[in-house]
Amino acid sequence: MKKIMDNKKTLVQDMLEGYVKAFSGRVRLLGNHILLRAKEKDLSKTAVIIGNGSGHEPAMIDLVGEGLFDANVCGKIFAAPSPMEMMDALKELSKNGHEEILILVSSHAGDILNAKMTLMLAKAEGIKADMVVLWDDISSAPKGMEQERRGTAGLFFAYKVVCSAAEDGMKMHDLIVLAEKTRDNxxxxxxxxxxxxxxxxxxxxxxxxxxxxxxxxxxxxxxxxxxxxxxxxxxxxxxxxxxxxxxxxxxxxxxxxxxxxxxxxxxxxxxxxxxxxxxxxxxxxxxxxxxxxxxxxxxxxxxxxxxxxxxxxxxxxxxxxxxxxxxxxx
Structure with missing residues (x-):
């Protein structure tokens, strides 16, 4: 399959730089791998972020903005971002004044492991953060073993609902409950x-x-x-x-x-x-x-x-x- 690109090593960075130029009023770029809202929401509200492998666009870059994610940490193609890359986003949001940060995690082994390590690093830095793991794919594990299922396209329901609830002022504990309810539905x-x-x-x-x-x-x-x-x-x-x-x-x-x-x-x-x-x-x-x-x-x-x-x-x-x-x- 033919693809139009410049350098395979900078694919994700090149894409994000173009994306920010196309939607400069909605998003900004931190470093070369983190999309943030251009206009931060009220700092008293819980920030919601996600880290994911690139190559699935429009997920998740189109979900950063008012009423949606505060940050998308973009990994390499089909690879979850590292805990240190995730921490770059947490530090930026915490530095700007957010007191609570919730990480939504699509259920894949690398994403879950890196999110858990991110929470350990956040605790050491004094950043209040938590995570919720989301799954929906009925083919990846049988009924009764839902926690073993993968995250796929159906997570868009939880992404949209939870991020919008955070924009409306819902706090982290209740956001987690809402995320789990939407996931389980x-x-x-x-x-x-x-x-x-x-x-x-x-x-x-x-x-x-x-x-x-x-x-x-x-x-x-x-x-x-x-x-x-x-x-x-x-x-x-x-x-x-x-x-x-x-x-x-x-x-x-x-x-x-x-x-x-x-x-x-x-x-x-x-x-x-x-x-x-x-x-x-x-x-x-x-x-x-x-x-x-x-x-x-x-x-x-x-x-x-x-x-x-x-x-x-x-x-x-x-x-x-x-x-x-x-x-x-x-």
Whole structure:
């Protein structure tokens, strides 16, 4: 796969410098790897940050801004930022006057380990910080072992809700409770149709025959639950929704948000065909879709594939889902 770039060693830095120039009124760059809000929120409010590997854009760079993250610590391609890189963000926010800092962590081994080490360093520096681990991928561990599941596109519900609640003045303990509730209300399943390419190595992230798809593929190309021949949109959506709805379970009378996420190179035509089937299935089950996102949120470069995520909504989650933010995505 051909990619337009200058230097593989400075890919992330080059991207962030361009991003800040494009959105200078919303974000600023600290060093060469940390995006911060250009206009800091009230210092009495809890700061919320995230660290993640690059290569999944628009996640997470488009989620820094008013009503969203205070900082995004950008790691190398598909690699979590180091604890020292995370500390650079914590020190900046603490120096500016934030008394509480919450780290939202997508459930991957490297992200969790580095976040825990960051909290140890923060404690030594006298910085009040905490973390909450988020997961949603039903294919990565069975029901009853949810804590072993990976974080994928469905975490956007928790990201949006928790960050907006922090902007509204909610304190760290209650933010953690809200994050856990939103996480536990969310289920996601993904499929891959064609591999993306690692921009540094030029190699595909996985191999897949032309006439097959993989169900449950992770955002870094991690293996899913199995492969099948390429089905119709109707059959594939029904197969995915059956598993998603059964896992929580979602039942008649529930009010939900739905995310259909493009993993990279799916067309809008394909996404809308899929969403059409999601709506039909929900109507048949008596489940009301009260909010939806259909588009490109978390990618694995140009991978062809998509995720369906469903989040059970209550009044509190819906309030912060609808909270006004400053982002190209919402």
């Amino acid at each position: 969310t289920r996601t399943l993904s499929v891959a149709i064609k591999s993306g390419t690692h921009p540094e190595t030029g190699l595909p992230t996985f191999e897949l025959p032309e006439d097959e798809i993989e169900v449950g593929m992770g955002v870094h190309g991690e293996a899913g639950t199995g492969r099948m021949k390429l089905p119709t949109a109707k059959d594939l959506t029904e197969y995915m929704m059956e598993q998603i709805l059964a896992d929580k379970p979602f039942i008649s009378g529930d009010k939900v948000g739905v995310l259909v996420n493009n993993a990279g190179s799916m067309t809008r035509m394909e996404l809308m065909i899929i969403y059409r089937h999601v709506v039909r299935i929900m109507e048949e089950k008596g489940i009301e879709i009260v909010r939806n996102w259909v588009g490109t949120y978390v990618t694995t470069q140009e991978m062809a594939g998509f995720s369906i995520a469903v989040c059970k909504m209550d009044d509190e989650i819906l309030k912060y889902y609808d909270y006004k933010v400053d982002s190209p995505l919402f």
